[in-house]
Amino acid sequence: MRFSLTLLGTNSALPAHGRHPTAQVLNIQERQFLIDCGEGTQMRMLDFSVRKARIRQIFISHLHGDHFYGLIGLLTSYGLNGRKEPMEIFSPAGLEEIIEVQFHPSGGGLPYPVKFSAFDPDRPQLLFENSQVEVHSFPLLHSIPTAGFLFREKDRPRNIRPEKIEEYEIHFSKIPSIKQGADLELPNGRFIPNAELTLDPPRSRSYAYCSDTQYTEDIIPYIKGVDLLYHESTFCDDHKDQTLVTMHSTARQAATIARKAGVGALILGHYSSRYKELDCFEQEAKEVFSNSVLGLEGREYEIPLKKD
Numbered sequence: 001m002r003f004s005l006t007l008l009g010t011n012s013a014l015p016a017h018g019r020h021p022t023a024q025v026l027n028i029q030e031r032q033f034l035i036d037c038g039e040g041t042q043m044r045m046l047d048f049s050v051r052k053a054r055i056r057q058i059f060i061s062h063l064h065g066d067h068f069y070g071l072i073g074l075l076t077s078y079g080l081n082g083r084k085e086p087m088e089i090f091s092p093a094g095l096e097e098i099i100e101v102q103f104h105p106s107g108g109g110l111p112y113p114v115k116f117s118a119f120d121p122d123r124p125q126l127l128f129e130n131s132q133v134e135v136h137s138f139p140l141l142h143s144i145p146t147a148g149f150l151f152r153e154k155d156r157p158r159n160i161r162p163e164k165i166e167e168y169e170i171h172f173s174k175i176p177s178i179k180q181g182a183d184l185e186l187p188n189g190r191f192i193p194n195a196e197l198t199l200d201p202p203r204s205r206s207y208a209y210c211s212d213t214q215y216t217e218d219i220i221p222y223i224k225g226v227d228l229l230y231h232e233s234t235f236c237d238d239h240k241d242q243t244l245v246t247m248h249s250t251a252r253q254a255a256t257i258a259r260k261a262g263v264g265a266l267i268l269g270h271y272s273s274r275y276k277e278l279d280c281f282e283q284e285a286k287e288v289f290s291n292s293v294l295g296l297e298g299r300e301y302e303i304p305l306k307k308d
């Protein structure tokens, strides 16, 4: 029942100091989701033994190159590896044309289906769901239309208490409805409330990804109370003046959003290449929100399964 995030790239536009442009893999119950795909993403997957064949959905936050220049290589390698499973790519409009034009000169596409699902980053929407998870997009404040993504597990059914099955001789046909919260009526007409028959399931977990964005409290309603938040932090306080010019955030601003949104933990990233050392990011963020950590490439951040 894993829910974990692996960072493949934590730098902003320029790769530097051993750090790479943005890419992340989120593992939810062994389904992998790729979030942004900066240059070198497939090499970082090899470095960190990411099982990339399990990825069936890719989410691209915006069309600045440091968030998608790795796609053409990754998609090509899937083909060379004999992939047959479809791939779905969610992004703002325009990506399909960019990818197709690169395949055009070699006369071919890919030996597996790729579905491009363009979405409008300026309005929140449900992009994807399966039986375990929902993925929503929400607008960020950046120099081109840019979305954040919210990944949330669906609620699990309630756990039935085995001793109650025996005690009330519950027929197996009634178990699914009891797990959904139904009471039990015994043959003698007596009602057994669901609370006696079941235990709370583990809490559903959530992760919010705030790609490139200037400080904006407008995002707080979308990310409120998530277990784990990634919020870009391109600068420390010493270059705060740059945040309005480039439409990025400082670590302190990211931490302020984390605190105001009441999240469990904050991961920092999208560091400017002007910083070789990252101490100022962690220090300044922790002054505002103590549960802030530096995002580091190859590091896996896990959200354990727990009950309320």
Ligand SMILES: [Zn+2]
Binding pocket: 012, 013, 022, 064, 066, 067, 212, 270
């Ligand atoms: Zn960027």
Ligand SMILES: [Zn+2]
Binding pocket: 062, 064, 142, 212
């Ligand atoms: Zn950007």
